[in-house]
Amino acid sequence: MPLLAYTHLGEPLIAPLMTDPEWECLRSARHRDAWMPHGKGRAIPKVSRLGTRFFAHPPGQASGGAKESNLHLYLKAQSLVGARAAGWDALPEQSGTTPDGQDWRADVLCRRHGKPWTVAVEAQVQLQGEEAYRQRQERYAASGIRALWLVAHEPAALHRYWLKPDPYLPAFKTTIEKDPKGWPEAQVHIDGLSLSIPEFVTGALSGQLHWYGNGRHGIVTLMLREDQCWHRTCRKRVLLAYRAETPQRKPIDIETIQAMQGYGDAYAKAQAALPDLADSPWPLRKVLASRCAHCRREIRYHSHDWDGQDVIYVPIGIDIGEQGHRLGLTPHAQWHWGPETRWPHWAPLGGIGLISHCYREVRPRRLGPKTS
Ligand SMILES: [Zn+2]
Numbered sequence: 001m002p003l004l005a006y007t008h009l010g011e012p013l014i015a016p017l018m019t020d021p022e023w024e025c026l027r028s029a030r031h032r033d034a035w036m037p038h039g040k041g042r043a044i045p046k047v048s049r050l051g052t053r054f055f056a057h058p059p060g061q062a063s064g065g066a067k068e069s070n071l072h073l074y075l076k077a078q079s080l081v082g083a084r085a086a087g088w089d090a091l092p093e094q095s096g097t098t099p100d101g102q103d104w105r106a107d108v109l110c111r112r113h114g115k116p117w118t119v120a121v122e123a124q125v126q127l128q129g130e131e132a133y134r135q136r137q138e139r140y141a142a143s144g145i146r147a148l149w150l151v152a153h154e155p156a157a158l159h160r161y162w163l164k165p166d167p168y169l170p171a172f173k174t175t176i177e178k179d180p181k182g183w184p185e186a187q188v189h190i191d192g193l194s195l196s197i198p199e200f201v202t203g204a205l206s207g208q209l210h211w212y213g214n215g216r217h218g219i220v221t222l223m224l225r226e227d228q229c230w231h232r233t234c235r236k237r238v239l240l241a242y243r244a245e246t247p248q249r250k251p252i253d254i255e256t257i258q259a260m261q262g263y264g265d266a267y268a269k270a271q272a273a274l275p276d277l278a279d280s281p282w283p284l285r286k287v288l289a290s291r292c293a294h295c296r297r298e299i300r301y302h303s304h305d306w307d308g309q310d311v312i313y314v315p316i317g318i319d320i321g322e323q324g325h326r327l328g329l330t331p332h333a334q335w336h337w338g339p340e341t342r343w344p345h346w347a348p349l350g351g352i353g354l355i356s357h358c359y360r361e362v363r364p365r366r367l368g369p370k371t372s
Contacts, residue, residue: 001048001054001055001056001068001073002036002037002054002055002092002093003015003016003052003053003055003073003076003077003080003092003093004037004055004091004092004093005034005036005037005043005055006034006035006037007033007034007035008033008035012091013026013034013043013055014080014090014091014092015045015052015053015054015055015077016052016053016076016077016078016080016081017080017081017084018053023045023053026045027045032045034055036055036057037093040057041057041058042058043055043056043057044056044057044058048070048073048074049070050070050071050073050074050183050184051074051183052070052073052074052077053077054073054077069125071125071152071176071184072107072123072125074184074186075107075123075125075150075152075174075186075197076092076093076107076108076123077092078186078196078197078198078201079107079108079121079150079197079198079201080092080108081197081198081201082121082197082198082199082200082201082202082205083108083110083121083201083202083205085198085201085202086201086202086203086205086206087113088110088111088112088113088119088205089110089111089112089113090108090109090110090111091108091109092107092108092109093105093106093107094106094109094117096117096143096145097143098139098142098143099142099143100142102139102142103139104120104136104139104140104143106120106121106122106140106145106147107120107121107122107123108120108121108122108123109145110205116144117145118144118145118146119145119146119147119148119204119205120140120145120146120147120148121147121148121150121201122136122147122148122149122150123150123152123174124149124150124151124152124153125152125153126153127153127154127157128153128157129157129158130157130158130160130161130169133149133158133161133171134168134169137149137168137169146170147170148170148172148201148204148209149169149170149171149172150172150174150186150188150197150200151171151172151173151174152174152175152176152186155173158171164333165333165334165335166213166333167211167213170209170211170335172188172189172190172200172335173188173189174186174187174188174189174197175187188200190209190335190336190337191334191335191336191337191338191343191344192344192345193337195337203337203338208337208338209335209336209337210335210336210337211334211335211336212332212333212334212335212336212343212346213331213332213333213334214331216319216320216321216331217317217318217319217320217331217332217349218317218318218319218320218324218329218330218331218332219247219315219316219317219318219332219345219346219347219353220244220245220246220247220252220257220315220316220318220329221244221245221246221247221313221314221315221316221345222241222243222244222254222267222270222313222314222315222316223241223242223243223244223245223311223312223313223314224239224240224241224242224274224277224311224312224313224314225239225240225242225309225310225312226238226239226240226276226309226310226312227239227240227299227301229292229294229295229297229299230297230299231292231295231297233295234292234294234295234297236276236292236293236294236295237276238276238277238278238292238293238294238299239274239276239277239278239293239312240278240281240288240290240299240301241254241267241277241278241280241281241290242281242288242301242302242303242304243303243304244257246328246329247330247332247345250328252327252329254280254281254288254303255282255283256323256327257318258280259323260318260319260320260321260323260324261318261319261321261350262316262317262318262319262349262350262351263280263316263318264280264350265350265351266316266317266318266347266350266351266352267280267316269350269351269352270314270316270352271293273352273355274312274314274355275293276293276294277293278290278291278292278293278299279291279293281301284300287300287301287302287303288300288301288302288303289301309359310357310358310359311357311358311359312355312356312357313355313356313357313358314352314353314355315345315346315347315352315353315354316347316351316352316353317332317346317347317348317349317350317351317352317353318349318350319349332346334346341354342354
């Protein structure tokens with residue numbers, strides 16, 4: 001079920017990109033000038049159950065390949081719409097060969113006007129394991145093409161990749177739901193966003209998709225809570241850094257991360273953004289101590305959670321170095337979308353990221369000596 005046919009002069013007819021009048025004109029033409037690729041006869045314009053326009057082979061001349069799913073057809077059509085909106089040329093169902101003779105066939109192949117084909121969009125509906133993704137990606141790379149993958153099958157098949165993505169395989173979870181009328185609505189999930197396929201493809205072709213990871217730069221999140229300065233003459237609101245967490249939400253000692261490059265600068269930036277933020281704490285026997293941002297006097301506090309409090313999360317960017325690796329910190333490595341200032345759970349090295357607030361309910365801890 002291809003999306004592509006040609007006129008007898010070789011002009012491509014891309015079913016999902018034709019205007020309604022063009023499409024109707026083609027449907028009603030008596031001597032229709034639309035031909036299946038590779039000399040497979042006249043093309044018959046049709047609409048799939050999911051509302052996608054495509055071309056069918058004349059009866060009895062269906063191609064031998066496996067019958068393509070309506071869903072795959074829909075995803076390809078949506079990708080074409082996105083590429084066109086980005087101002088790129090795009091053609092569905094294009095085949096090619098690597099310099100060493102290996103074949104590939106792209107769902108949608110894209111190029112800037114007048115330039116060679118450089119980007120393939122692959123809508124993967126059939127279950128495919130990571131090895132197969134890598135192999136196909138290598139074939140594209142050998143042909144000078146970067147492929148973007150819409151992973152529309154059960155994502156668990158790429159379980160390892162989701163835990164540890166890399167720049168060599170741009171693959172994105174894609175889910176399909178139905179709108180109230182029963183039409184499919186596909187969404188690509190990236191960097192905390194859910195984008196329609198045209199939005200995603202347009203953005204990816206327009207410089208919105210970024211890989212970030214340099215092997216040293218890691219992110220930890222400082223957790224702050226609100227308190228009041230102890231001193232009677234001050235009594236001002238203060239924010240106290242009481243914990244730090246890895247991106248996997250494992251607690252990590254504030255003392256440990258204080259020793260890492262970038263922490264001091266990042267903390268200073270957090271203080272500039274949050275004027276009530278007390279100094280970076282130091283351990284004092286079993287508690288933490290800091291200085292009030294207003295009166296500079298010492299404040300002592302516990303490092304555990306309090307029940308039902310507002311927590312402020314400040315991602316900070318540090319150089320994790322060897323010490324961080326030993327502690328199990330991993331460098332940041334992830335696909336992001338749009339400008340750095342919107343990336344969630346990220347911060348520049350020696351800087352802070354997006355500050356967020358959360359009401360945290362935890363079970364109250366019993367203070368004082370344990371009784372068994
Ligand atoms: Zn004070």
